[in-house]
Amino acid sequence: MKILLSLLLATSVAHADTELSLGSTDRALHSSSANALTDSSLIGGQATVAHLLLPNVWVTGSASIGGTSGTMLQMTTSVVQEAFQAGVRGRYPIAGPLSAIARADAGVSNTDLTLDNASYQTLTDHGWAPLASGALGFELAGRLNPGIEMGFRFELGYVACAPVELSAKTHPADDGTIRLPMSQASLGSLDLSGKYAAASWLVRF
Amino acid sequence: MTKFLVFALLLAGCWEDDRPIAWSRDRTVIGPIPLKSQVAYIDSALDRVTIVDLADSKPAIATASIGRRAVTALASPDRHFLFVVTRGEEAIHHGEIDQPPMFWVVDTQNPKTPPTAYQIGSPFDRIAISPDNHVAIAYFSAAGPDAAGFFRNPNELAIIDLTQQPSDTNPTLKTIRSFGSIPEGIELSPPMTVPGLLDARTFAFVLSQNNLTVLDTAHPTNPEISIRLDLGGEPVVPKEIVFAPNSASAYVRSDNARDVLQVLLQADSTSGTNDYRPQLAELGAGGGPTDIAVYDDPTSRRYVLASTPNTGEVVVIDADTAQFRSVGVADPIDRILLFPTDHPHKALFASISAKLPRLWVLDLDNIQDPLTQAKLREVDLDQPVRDVVPVPGRALAMVVHDDARTVLGLLDMATESTSPLLGVGKLDSYDFSPSGSYLIGATQGVDRVGFVALDNLHPTDFRLDDLPQRVLSTENGKIFVDHGDPTGKATIIPSPTATRSDAFVLTGFLTDHLLDAEP
Incomplete structure (x- = not known):
């Protein structure tokens, strides 16, 4: 950590044009397919790197992971989604350290689903699908020294995910036994779209 | 800035939503139920019928929505339709709905056709279907479906005309006279033309202790006709x-009855509402029959075979003249099978309750010819007989020798010789291939399906990847091995001679397109 901080300080310039942020997200799942699996939100974290492109306009790249679990028809369900997005963010200074922000991103996501019944087979599958998100929020940022700013950002937005088609795949233990070929029925399309809230800590240098 | 804050608050305010209650219901899966080339399951939580069609090399999965809380299901005699009774629901908690009990007709040959629902008023848990699929009767078992509700009328019937759409008059709810007893079973006749009446009709015969009730399903509102069976002694319970x-007749065998009862339906224009009446005759079996069988000889003359252990006889009764011929046998016979089933030439007799290690065979050809000597031939076995099952389409009978169903025998009715078959475990589930060429069996603790070629009794087996729960043979000869998984898992073997490279495992068919469903 000390090495990282030293590097950041060593590379910092008078105008902070690069940003790293780390935060958590909470996405409300309202689609019927998501409601089938859980009554909980998709909770996770995200890491974002951004670079100042124009005054108050940043290009961003982010990686996030979120998960939720629940029960459905006496089975335990688990959903994990990893997403990789790129986008732009605009900032509008309001007063002092307070700014309003707006952002839009697009990328791809991988959704993992597990249906587990302790006495029987476990069904799993995953699928890739595009997603896009947009958010409004505010940030509080203050300058620590001439080259470094630190701050806090809160966003409310919406993630639109393309439904991902999943099948009821089983993965028997690989003990060397020759097994019969398997054919899986479709579980249907899982849509993890929903409103989300995110809070993150940021550093600019 | 104000607009921004309002938008943010709106977003935060609608974070939660109600999850449909369907996803957290208790779940019961009824099935598998064998159909023509399909296998059906009924899911009580998702309120749907899942049909796995094995007609093609790749199974097709179809679902049909039905009502809340399936109670019981039955396939039609021709396996084209599936009939389901749903309990319905009373809306007590949020998300529940008020729905009455209903009787559903699912056309399994056209699964995209929405099922037809008939409101039956009460949550009946038994179904009787006429052989021609035209009439159904829903009724209560002695125990009833569950403890819910306030009053239950065990003698209430819902008579459904399946050729007509649901209406205020279809089904007809009717309470039959009971004399203190409740229905123990209902049998629907094939269409019978009563001499003197123009149309062929289906009659319902309601079996209850000391009573036989006859109902004309073509005129369900007409009064039923009750036939008292008791003679003041032991209760007489119609069984068969x-x-x-x-x-236009029916033959009834009852426990504690003296004879086989013939119910001959005749036209009657004098009784007012009903245009028929039953004429009763006791066919002279004597001694209380324990099993009966009916067949027509090549001249279309009808005979009733009855076993009467009390008199130490089996009796062949001419149903038209009531003349009978007795053949002495000391064993307490309680099972009669005919071979072949369509035009029988031989009858097989077994003493299941007494667990005797022998069977008896009687030639039926020219049985009523007084010049023909009617004599039973004994088939000696090493083990007691616990059950005898005819092999469909073949002159073979499978003999079960022990309660665990591990020791079996196959009786060839042509040579009247038996061949033993030893299983590795209890035969929990078995079926015969449609042509009767193979016996297919499974034991729940052994991950194999066993086959016996009934032509030469050559046994083979098929290794499964999972333990079997039930084995079925569809009418197109495919073998469906259900593994009892709540999400659906089955091994599908194209034929009894198929190898593992021909078979495959189908998973997740009970959760098919679950995520696309809107409960």
Whole structure:
């Protein structure tokens, strides 16, 4: 950590044009397919790197992971989604350290689903699908020294995910036994779209 | 800035939503139920019928929505339709709905056709279907479906005309006279033309202790006709009924009855509402029959075979003249099988309750010819007989020798010789291939399906990847091995001679397109 901080300080310039942020997200799942699996939100974290492109306009790249679990028809369900997005963010200074922000991103996501019944087979599958998100929020940022700013950002937005088609795949233990070929029925399309809230800590240098 | 804050608050305010209650219901899966080339399951939580069609090399999965809380299901005699009774629901908690009990008809040959629902008023848990699929009767078992509700009328019936759409008059709810007893079973006749009446009709025979009730399903609102069976002694419980549609008659065997009861339906224009009446005759079996069978000889003359242990006889009764011929046998016979089933030439007799290690065979050809000597031939076995099952389409009978169903025998009715078959475990589930060429069996603790070629009794087996729960043979000869998984898992073997490279495992068919469903 000390090495990282030293590097950041060593590379910092008078105008902070690069940003790293780390935060958590909470996405409300309202689609019927998501409601089938859980009554909980998709909770996770995200890491974002951004670079100042124009005054108050940043290009961003982010990686996030979120998960939720629940029960459905006496089975335990688990959903994990990893997403990789790129986008732009605009900032509008309001007063002092307070700014309003707006952002839009697009990328791809991988959704993992597990249906587990302790006495029987476990069904799993995953699928890739595009997603896009947009958010409004505010940030509080203050300058620590001439080259470094630190701050806090809160966003409310919406993630639109393309439904991902999943099948009821089983993965028997690989003990060397020759097994019969398997054919899986479709579980249907899982849509993890929903409103989300995110809070993150940021550093600019 | 104000607009921004309002938008943010709106977003935060609608974070939660109600999850449909369907996803957290208790779940019961009824099935598998074998159909024509399909296998059906009923899911009580998702309120749907899942049909796995094995007609093609790749199974097709279809679902049909039905009502809340399936109670019981039955396939039609021709396996084209599936009939389901749903309990319905009373809206007590949020998300629940008020729905009455309903009787559903699912056309399994056209699964995209929405099922037809008939409101039956009460949550009946038994179904009787006429052989021609035209009439159904829903009724209560002695125990009833569950403890819910306030009053239950065990003698209430819902008579459904399946050729007509649901209406205020279809189904007809009717309470039959009971004399203190409740229905123990209902048998629907094939269409019978009563001499003197123009149309062929389906009659319902309601079996209850000391009573036999006859109901004309073509006129369900007409009064039923009750036939008292008791003679003041032991209660007489009708157990078995066989029909002779050509002569508009039914033959009833009852526990503690003296004889086989013939119920001959005749036209009657004098009684007012009903245009028929039953004429009763006791066919002279004597001694209390324990099993009956009915067959027509090549001249279409109808005979009733009855076993009467009290008199130490089996009796062949001419149903038209009531003349009978007795053949002495000391064993307490309680099972009669005919071979072949369509035009029988031999009858097989077994003493299941007494667990005797022998069977008896009687030639039926020219049985009524007084010049023909009617004599039973004994088939000696090493083990006691616990059950005898005819092999469909073949002159073979499978003999079960122990309660665990591990020791079996196959009786060839042509040579009247038996061949033993030893299983590695209890035969929990078995079926015969449609042509009767193979016996297919499974044991729940052994991950194999066993086959016996009934032509030469050559046994083979098929290794499974999982333990079997039930084995079925569809009418197109495919073998469906259900593994009892709540999400659906089955091994599908194309034929009894198929190898593992021909078979495959189908998973997740009970959760098919679950995420696309809107409960």
